[in-house]
Amino acid sequence: MTVTANQLPSGPAEGLTISAAAVASGLTVDTLRYYEKEGLTLQPPGRSSSGQRRYAESDVRWLGTLVMLRKTGMPIRDIRRFVDLYRIEGSESDRLAILETHREHVREQLREVQTHLEAIDRKIDFYNAKVMNK
Amino acid sequence: MTVTANQLPSGPAEGLTISAAAVASGLTVDTLRYYEKEGLTLQPPGRSSSGQRRYAESDVRWLGTLVMLRKTGMPIRDIRRFVDLYRIEGSESDRLAILETHREHVREQLREVQTHLEAIDRKIDFYNAKVMNK
DNA sequence: AGTTGACCTGGAGTGCACTCCAGGGTGAAT
């Protein structure tokens, strides 16, 4: 998998190819196209003169945010709603509200996983004791 | 949804009905039956004289463990493997190994979510600043 | 001129974890 820089003469067609963007974001090319289809891009990436996607730095940064939101369990549907707000002037406080709600979910999630982790620890201790006096 | 105690005369048919077990575990009756079908029970719950499931205290305790494993992201397939080991004499160290591997996954997950949470905090700060000087 | 490799599209397929449904049984209450 060779990731060579795009060096077409076309001016506005700079940026990473889809496969390079995939490597940069930790997603697959299929997922990248899927997210775009689903409207999760702030704006679709530019295209080279031959119609290939070219990801600008800002696109890649947004992909990072996307990955972060997904990994913390935000459904695609909700991300789309968030993205849609970007197209609305003065929607900052709405976006803020979505983020704050999500933050609460993540915090709750964190607390729960911490509790579960302790339960796992206890179970492991139990097995350690059991295995030891064999 | 009335949850009345079972008072059939049959001796070994004590325990919670499936709906009571659902309430106790936080799962649905469908999920309870599904888990049983999938072989996630240490042993299937007893049955009343008319063939209805009766969950003993130990069954309900195991359901708690099941919920904990699922909520920390252990796939059903892996839980089944773990449960299968319960039927094998002297498999304690194998079960221990599975739990320790899972614990590492959960810890990793926790670290990642903590990192993401900080990213969310930063984004929120950014919006707060933006919304404030409007 | 032909081959190669990366890219394109629309749409079908997959895996997972449930969730729902039809058709039927049982025991208590009216």
Place this chain on the structure above:
DNA sequence: ATTCACCCTGGAGTGCACTCCAGGTCAACT
């Protein structure tokens, strides 16, 4: 005797998030 709430089974259906595929374009290399 019928109504009701709850239970049963096997199997179909759902929602989500990808993932894969066929058939095609394009630019670069041999």
